[in-house]
Amino acid sequence: MNMEDCSKRTLMDYCPDIKVMDCTLRDGGLVNNFAFTDEFVKDLYQANIKAGVDYMEFGYKASKELFDPAKFGKWKFCNEEDIRAIVGENNSPLKISVMADVGRCDYKKDILPKKDSVIDLVRVATYIHQIPTAIEMIEDFKKKGYEVSVNIMAVSKVNTEDLDAGLQLLARSSVDIIYLVDSFGFFYPEQITKLAQKYVGIAEDSGKIVGIHAHNNQQLAFANTIEACRMGVSLLDATVSGMGRGAGNCFLEALLSFLKNPKYEELPIIRFIEKHMLKLKEEGAVWGYDLPYLLTGILNSHPSSAINFIKENRSDYSNLMQELMDME
């Protein structure tokens, strides 16, 4: 559909171009080292289908040269046979996605031709200075037959000129979807408004669409996601109970209840939470908004300092704030 039809979406609109991506296994995998049980993954797959979710990201395609498979759960690597053990031939409307980080993926070997894979979408994650390499990967994946998206990470650290240049390079590539990513949970909604307008403008001119991936450091992941949606962003990332690195992501259950598209239903996700998510927390997985993440968010810092602070059971928040300011 023409994006202009929804260029100013309102709450009651039903825009068929809006799509939802569940990234629980991938971003949530960063919390528990990808140690999900097969039952968890199978139930999530079924819940996503029932909920009308459009894409489910199974994890990373990480290099086995760089990362020792003995040290991570299988969704760090997403072997074709492991995905098929869950989805078979995936006879469902739910599309399967994996993420490939620039510099951390043996993509020539590990991303099979589409005809040999049940994967639909490959998501390339890149920092701004790696965009030329990202474009090589994009072109490789497109030739292999995939839908391809690109995440420009840590945009809150990128100056406007570099971002504009990077977006222009991507606009001329074969990529299908360009992602606005708030890696550090730094942006306020009014900044998302302007960034989304910029991304959507460039994407429309080149026949692409825009996605958003938000983090919850300031408890703005949901607000920023729906603000981007209002500005014409059409692929919306979320995770069950917001499970994701550090402060986590936009809550899938909140997003589905917001969207007026009648195909979306939050109840299957709520049933999934009932069965699986409390157990996961009891077993020790820690994610979600906490004061240390607010501090890294407002100071535009990588969440790692906050993650370590929480792991060490520290609560001297004012010292953390001082440490973060010294790092600026």
Place this chain on the structure above:
Amino acid sequence: MNMEDCSKRTLMDYCPDIKVMDCTLRDGGLVNNFAFTDEFVKDLYQANIKAGVDYMEFGYKASKELFDPAKFGKWKFCNEEDIRAIVGENNSPLKISVMADVGRCDYKKDILPKKDSVIDLVRVATYIHQIPTAIEMIEDFKKKGYEVSVNIMAVSKVNTEDLDAGLQLLARSSVDIIYLVDSFGFFYPEQITKLAQKYVGIAEDSGKIVGIHAHNNQQLAFANTIEACRMGVSLLDATVSGMGRGAGNCFLEALLSFLKNPKYEELPIIRFIEKHMLKLKEEGAVWGYDLPYLLTGILNSHPSSAINFIKENRSDYSNLMQELMDME
């Protein structure tokens, strides 16, 4: 200052008309039955002064006929001598506020003439159908010499015609501040935009200002507060660590770091959290975003069902959703 100067505020603006209200003792008191230690209250008072907060709400002026003082902490009643034991003559720029609920306050007796009180602002909380009584209270408090605000509660349940009529009545009263209140955490930012425009329009015409009090059922309390601020709302409610009934409120530490007014500083609040808030949680006070509150929020219900659900240690979220839908 003329509100028009800030009628479209942007992130970098410093608008001197913006003011912050800390409601931790009042809305947070609903969590722990107002059982705050004197040390907690004294430290919060000092932290608010250092942080540049404009108002601190000490609690309710509840009727001792209706509520047994033996069953509640003292901030349910806010006796003059109890406030003075904390603030003395309050030789500080921080203004003191209390809340008086329509129908639950012996206001003629319990609200002293201003000359005998250290309280600066009395906040009247009313449902839409109680507005005539609220106006009697407003006029009484104004005559006694106070600054007076009014909270119209549960606006998400009120139809537009009734709201407009209620706002017009209040516009003709002596009240200084009219509050937009999202009691159930139901509204999305784009609804807050429109409501804030409506309230600000009516208030400006009658020389009043507008405040916002948000709840965090959908993790939108902060987003909705800053969206209202962008629309010209100038008195912003928040609580330390979001402490408040059910899902709680806008986080004061997030709000202060957002505001560009150089008088605000979040560090004193962060030090206060370090000293007091973790202990409060360890002692069993429960508040903040949780799935049951999302469900009451999206279904526009009073949070009491969710509060009970959590107290009973239930986790059958899908049954709660069903129960809430049956109550509609």
